[in-house]
Amino acid sequence: MATKINETLETLLSHRSVRRFTDDPVAAADIERVVTAGQAASTSSAVQAYCLIRVTDASVREQIAELSGPQAMVEKAPAFFVVCGDARRHRLVCEREGGAYKAGFEGFVVSVIDATLFAQNLAVAFESMGYGLCFVGGIRNDLERLTALLELPEGVYPLYGLVVGRPDQSPDARPRLPVSAVLFEDRYPDDATVFEQIDAYDAVYRAYLEARGATPKTWSSSMAGKLGKPLRPGLASFYEGRGADLS
Ligand SMILES: Cc1cc2nc3c(=O)[nH]c(=O)nc-3n(C[C@H](O)[C@H](O)[C@H](O)COP(=O)(O)O)c2cc1C
Numbered sequence: 001m002a003t004k005i006n007e008t009l010e011t012l013l014s015h016r017s018v019r020r021f022t023d024d025p026v027a028a029a030d031i032e033r034v035v036t037a038g039q040a041a042s043t044s045s046a047v048q049a050y051c052l053i054r055v056t057d058a059s060v061r062e063q064i065a066e067l068s069g070p071q072a073m074v075e076k077a078p079a080f081f082v083v084c085g086d087a088r089r090h091r092l093v094c095e096r097e098g099g100a101y102k103a104g105f106e107g108f109v110v111s112v113i114d115a116t117l118f119a120q121n122l123a124v125a126f127e128s129m130g131y132g133l134c135f136v137g138g139i140r141n142d143l144e145r146l147t148a149l150l151e152l153p154e155g156v157y158p159l160y161g162l163v164v165g166r167p168d169q170s171p172d173a174r175p176r177l178p179v180s181a182v183l184f185e186d187r188y189p190d191d192a193t194v195f196e197q198i199d200a201y202d203a204v205y206r207a208y209l210e211a212r213g214a215t216p217k218t219w220s221s222s223m224a225g226k227l228g229k230p231l232r233p234g235l236a237s238f239y240e241g242r243g244a245d246l247s
Contacts, residue, residue, distance in 0.1 A: 054080070055150070087157075091155045105247060119159075
């Protein structure tokens with residue numbers, strides 16, 4: 001017999017990104033609790049290769065909002081955080097133990113995976129408390145400047161931001177691909193099947209945008225427009241310059 005829907009599933013299924021907030025603050029005790037929930041996520045061999053930087057300095061927030069788009073929510077949301085992959089403490093302990101940090105590309109991948117498991121746990125914990133949030137990839141528009149603004153040391157890799165607050169909007173859920181398009185048994189489907197799934201989803205996606213008053217586009221054309229050119233081409237050299245080994 002299938003498991004009944006429970007509060008955890010309800011929280012997960014009611015996710016939508018929130019970009020407008022009331023002036024209510026995010027309680028310090030709630031931040032501590034959600035970070036603890038974030039840390040409870042699985043972590044490769046307990047490396048815990050992440051950190052979270054809460055940015056409270058108004059001038060720094062204004063500048064990050066600017067370089068992120070501009071995206072006003074970064075400046076105006078009750079709380080703004082930067083999620084980082086963090087190999088700093090691993091470099092320090094390797095050196096203190098008489099060696100050197102040499103984890104290679106796998107070390108960088110692990111930090112991105114660990115940070116993202118942490119961040120998603122944290123996001124769900126916030127949502128379970130009635131907060132709304134939106135991740136902010138826009139911070140990667142200018143990682144050099146972000147790193148200087150936050151005075152980040154070598155080995156700390158900013159990945160994305162997170163704005164949080166009490167929702168002042170209740171957007172409709174953005175439709176996802178059908179389960180059959182992401183859950184496969186034993187074999188990846190052939191391209192004709194993939195296209196069938198995409199075509200069905202394109203119609204749903206277009207109707208969703210139309211209902212929101214946005215320019216109606218299919219998911220296919222959005223993806224082709226977005227992914228048909230290199231995205232933020234300086235990223236690899238930036239992360240390498242901060243100590244990541246991407247070779
Ligand atoms: C890593 C990441 C970065 C994102 N960056 C931005 C951003 O810079 N600005 C923004 O408005 N939304 C951003 N989003 C939100 C996505 O656009 C949103 O999650 C997606 O369209 C699905 O909508 P939903 O979250 O409402 O379900 C980001 C989401 C993720 C996971």
